[in-house]
Amino acid sequence: MVHPYDANDRPNVPVKPPIMLAALLMAGVGMEFVWPAFGGMFLWGADGLLIGVVLVVVGVLIASTAMRSFIAAGTTVLPDKPNTAFVKGGVYKYSRNPMYIGLILIYLGLAAALGSVWALVLAPLFIAYLRYFAVSREEAYLKRRFGEPYIAYMRRVPRWF
Numbered sequence: 001m002v003h004p005y006d007a008n009d010r011p012n013v014p015v016k017p018p019i020m021l022a023a024l025l026m027a028g029v030g031m032e033f034v035w036p037a038f039g040g041m042f043l044w045g046a047d048g049l050l051i052g053v054v055l056v057v058v059g060v061l062i063a064s065t066a067m068r069s070f071i072a073a074g075t076t077v078l079p080d081k082p083n084t085a086f087v088k089g090g091v092y093k094y095s096r097n098p099m100y101i102g103l104i105l106i107y108l109g110l111a112a113a114l115g116s117v118w119a120l121v122l123a124p125l126f127i128a129y130l131r132y133f134a135v136s137r138e139e140a141y142l143k144r145r146f147g148e149p150y151i152a153y154m155r156r157v158p159r160w161f
Helices: 017-034 045-073 099-113 117-146 149-156
Strands: none
Touching: 017 045, 017 099, 017 117, 045 099, 099 117
16 A cells, blocks of 8 residues: 655655765775875776776666666655655666666776775775665665555565665
């Protein structure tokens, strides 16, 4: 059963994930200047750049495909706004969080392209933030908002992949 729309009920994600991505990436790059790891940035040269570009492109494709599903359903992609529709088609048939998978790939790709060891070291913090401050709040919200249909979807579709 879908609960009545309540504009005040939302996931309450404290910091939008793209902002957290940028903050941790900048922190990693900043640390690279203060304490260069393994020779500093761009150590991986063309290989790091190629790997990074591939990861960023794949991440953008996954995230943008997921975002298009939300837009087509007429609901928001913003994690601090209430959802008006439950999206379970497209890439959401395979993962409950393809936008976040895309963001993780983008983060890893940028860190690799920059050759920043410190940014890679901080990657688990980004993933933990997504898991515990975004995904867990969103899942609790979606259970409240959409009830048993969302719970059944959780049983069928993995959180990540």
